[in-house]
Amino acid sequence: MVVVFGRRRLGKTQLVQHSLSDRDDAVVYQATETTSQIQLDEFVDVASENFSGITQIKQNWEALLGYLGDQDGIVVLDEFPYLIDADESLPSVIQRLWDQRLQSTSGTLVLIGSSISMMEEATLLGNSPLYGRFTERLDLRPLNFAAAQEFLPDEYVPEERIFMWGIFGGVPYYLDGVDLGRDLGTVLTEEVLSQKGYLHNEPEYVLRTELTDPNRYFAILTAIAAGKTTSNEIAQAIGIDGKQISTYTQKLERLRLIEREVPITEEKAKSRRGRYRILDPLFRFWFRFVYGREDRYERLGENAYDAVIEPELPDFVSHEFERLCQDALPGLYPAETFLDIGRWWYKQHEVDVVGFTIDGTMVVGECKFTNAPLDYGALASLEDHAAEIRWTPDGDERNTEYALFARNGATQSVQEAVSERDDVQLFELGDITKHA
Ligand SMILES: Nc1ncnc2c1ncn2[C@@H]1O[C@H](COP(=O)(O)OP(=O)(O)OP(=O)(O)O)[C@@H](O)[C@H]1O
Incomplete structure (x- = not known):
């Protein structure tokens, strides 16, 4: 059975x-x-x-x-x-x-x-x-990045692959049903924004099959998609008592729609610094850009993508990009054995990628998915934040390695640091897609 x-x-x-x-x-x-x-x-x-x-x-x-x-x-x-x-x-x-x-x-x-x-x-x-x-x-879980690649046209470059992954994720039905052989603006306009689109109502349909009274869940998912990620922020955004919120978030977690993430240095069950994120990229996209905004797209028609979506897309995709960088870490540092990989934050400090290895190395990474090249300030602030991470390997001095993940390369001063120092490495999109 x-x-x-x-x-x-x-x-x-x-x-x-x-x-x-x-x-x-x-x-x-x-x-x-x-x-x-x-x-x-x-x-x-x-x-x-x-x-x-x-x-x-x-x-x-x-x-x-x-x-x-x-x-x-x-x-x-x-x-x-x-x-x-x-x-x-x-x-x-x-x-x-x-x-x-x-x-x-x-x-x-x-x-x-x-x-x-x-x-x-x-x-x-x-x-x-x-x-x-x-x-x-x-x-059954969604496909991973490598498996999802088989749905994409061969001529896609790494940047297009990351955009597609950042929006459609690893659900076969989305990857198989959408005609991906066109530019991203056309795909999103026709398949998601348009009321006749194949995926226009998809998240709503999926949620309604699971939840008998979905309104409050919709409000929670909208709040998370808008960047309200702690229990308090979500409760405030939707106007319910902070104590009530866990009933809903636990249900959404059980349905694998959201996940509670904690800083890599903390235990999940004990941490009070958890943040929620929507697991499926298409759901995140839908709750950020589509739900409740249909009228606006109707008015904007074909201009909707250029006017509303495109300017925000790099920021939107950067979320999944950071996770791809985390997934790529073992492949990018083949000599290391990682005990744990995740993110870390404390007060105003935040590090996108953190990996602890078995022999006392801490790899910290900064991800830049914007158009501008990664500049020296990004490396300097990564060093500042990393110094705050409390992690002491068993019996050993800790050794820190800096990983820079950039969509469009790095400025001259960063390139110099990369060639002069042996604890800094710069990775481009092709490196990341190869190992994610
Ligand atoms: N391994 C695969 N390779 C290519 N396409 C796939 C694969 N798995 C699923 N698909 C595509 O996704 C669609 C949905 O798959 P399927 O009906 O098996 O999903 P399901 O989990 O049973 O979903 P539901 O519960 O909604 O019926 C399929 O019609 C097909 O287009």
Whole structure:
């Protein structure tokens, strides 16, 4: 028994279908939102392609799944939450069937679902009927940067790759469905800003499938996208009590829509300096630029991208750029073994990239995704901030290395520092995309 879950659009169905494409002992049923009787009819219809005897079996889940298990078949119930919606006893029925009959056959049952909350309730939580029965649980996440690259046209240069990643992230449905062979302004205007666009309502659609009363969650996500990242800032921005906010943020964390980040030197559970960020770049984009602004784009028409989006885009993308630089660190410093990589902040100090290595080296990095070259001030302030980081390696002196990540190179004085000092390195976009 296998459970596959994860947010909508991550490619759960594709993954399972692909892995079973050459099997003639599989039944892949994609449930629809309808009555239990129609679902059973549809299931029998699909199953009869490989198991003709099934039409003779009594039409209830226990009998049908039991029969297929006895034939050692592979049964995939996709959109499992729709089946529970129509018949809430189904998880208990499957539990009984599994315990009494199926677990001793070679039959395989795969349950797939996008509603994280329902999948947890039905299968994963301690009090759910199917708890502890799974041999495998696949918690699908978005693709990483390297895998997402395969969706992009070969002629894309590193800068275009980072822009696309910074906006569309690693969700296959977004990367596959959008025609990326055009300039970024056209892609965003036609696919996201336009009311007819493929992704115009996407985050709203995904959120509404998970949340019954989404308004407050929308307000929280809008606040985070606008740069209100601490609990207090969010509570103030949306006008609710600071103590109430954690109920909502915890739910959003469980749904993998946001993440609470803490300075690399602190423990997540104990830190009081946590900041929230929206995990999916497209959701961040949507809550920053689209939600609640539709009228404005309607008025601006084709000029919307140039007037509103483009000037802010480097700043917007710099957020994901910093994370790519963090991910690239082990590849860029191949001689080091990193214990931890993250960001660090304290009062007015902030360092975009910090890596602690096993032999006492602290790599600190500054990321510049603006058009202007990285200047000496950036290196000097990186040195100032880094001096404030409290980290003492076990028994060793700490050694600091400075990494500069720049979209458009560096000024003369920085280049001189890079060639004269052996503790400063300058990385360009191609270096970063190669190792991220
Ligand atoms: N590995 C992949 N390579 C290329 N395209 C993919 C891949 N996985 C998914 N896709 C694309 O993403 C779309 C959505 O995938 P799929 O329906 O499998 O997602 P899902 O997680 O089951 O989502 P939902 O719960 O919304 O049905 C597919 O139609 C396809 O266009």
